[in-house]
Amino acid sequence: MTEENASSYTVGKYRTPDGAPADIVIFTITAEHTNRTTKSLPKRELKVLLIKRKLWPFEGMWALPGGFSNDKESMYETGRRELEEETGVRDVHMEYFNVYSKPGRDPRGWIISHAFFALVHEDFLAQRKAADDAADVGLFAVNELGRPGLELAFDHQQIIQDAVEQIRSKMLLTSIAKEFLPDEFTLSELYQVIQTVVPDFEEANFIRKMKSTQSRSGVLEPVLDTKGEPKKSNEFSQRAAQLYRFTGSMPRLSLYS
Amino acid sequence: MTEENASSYTVGKYRTPDGAPADIVIFTITAEHTNRTTKSLPKRELKVLLIKRKLWPFEGMWALPGGFSNDKESMYETGRRELEEETGVRDVHMEYFNVYSKPGRDPRGWIISHAFFALVHEDFLAQRKAADDAADVGLFAVNELGRPGLELAFDHQQIIQDAVEQIRSKMLLTSIAKEFLPDEFTLSELYQVIQTVVPDFEEANFIRKMKSTQSRSGVLEPVLDTKGEPKKSNEFSQRAAQLYRFTGSMPRLSLYS
DNA sequence: CCAATAGTGTCTATTAGACATTATATG
């Protein structure tokens, strides 16, 4: 508290919070190459990075990575710092999405938790997992969380569920799909990533729509090679597929237009 | 802090926040009936409710209504409580949208502010303004904020700007327009409310689109009277206009469908 | 009959949606 004018200021007789942490739901999409006989798309799964707690409370249980903020940084900076400490990655997509403050949520006292989600390439996390004590870091499929035998510390189950809802919504409304993709990708990869996050997403004429639709266009553009010819990839198929990239422009979606 | 196991617990030697308030951006749309010779639509304007501070810091300046959370309530409950204390209204739309924690943002110390926006009918606020010391409560057009002579306390200018962005986005993606409308409304009223919040929204064939579009339909439905006939209103026009209501169902918007 | 809102007519180009069909290249 600064000194100036503090004479007439009457706070200080009230209880203040015991801490304000940032907790981070780190999402990644794992890709498992199953079919070895023919080229094929990998099997993808949406996963969350958790850390096994070493200290009271909830000692030995899995929890979100995170840590307390201090008075020299904003909550966003706390999130960034913790994200880097836990995964070693910077410059990835991280977004604040909610605050968790229900009385009793943390046995240590009055702890107001600020939740972020981050979207990270699988490759980045692989390093981390290998580097440290691997037993204390785990990647869990979103669907298997909360099952018997895998209860999480604090209200982290709820936080993760809320985060999943957030990225499901944003996956369809924004271009965050690119956080899970290389710069240049095929439409099947994109489709697969969308479906991995939003399981009931289904679009029969996906390829055609993404190519044609002038209104929706501007979101994606086909990649050309140095000679100006369409650039293709046959990484996932015998027949080469056109590569696309996100343009950065975003149409304004609306109920009323 | 609970006592159990606290022996091995090492927090307490760090500085803790000096307070965690909820601040609320209360939006309303005012309607001014200008034309007295003929029936016409009112002139609408998006406004924010502010309160003149009586105490240090920023004494005498306009600020968002809000107040400190306590350890017996969640931040959302703090928001609800403050909203009711300031305006007397309950059961209105209120949503959390961001946290403000930049060091130095509050001269009283380390104060982490949690920002909500609320959408309230003009009528509700009119009561409040009449009841209390009217000089301390003001409704300000969003556009006139930040002008010379109307600087706001703390970082509240920024908070309001962020809130405006939020409701602009949500106005087009969700049915929050209904928070500013009566249960039954004409399409012109709806169109006007959208434009009041999102000034560059323009849709030439708005009426036709809202009627036809089967895909988008399900959002609105025409109101029928007790005889099953289309219910119309000529409140704003000579020729009676069909009344509509929101159905509650929401199509899933998507970049990719 | 004017003003102000509430619609409808009409036209073309584009899109949606469902399904069938063809294309490519590698093991």
Add this chain to the structure above:
DNA sequence: CATATAATGTCTAATAGACACTATTGG
């Protein structure tokens, strides 16, 4: 030549977008 992905063909109904036009009724 089977397989897995990558498209295109085809058809109908619906929609978008622009602009002109008609409808209603109190004052």
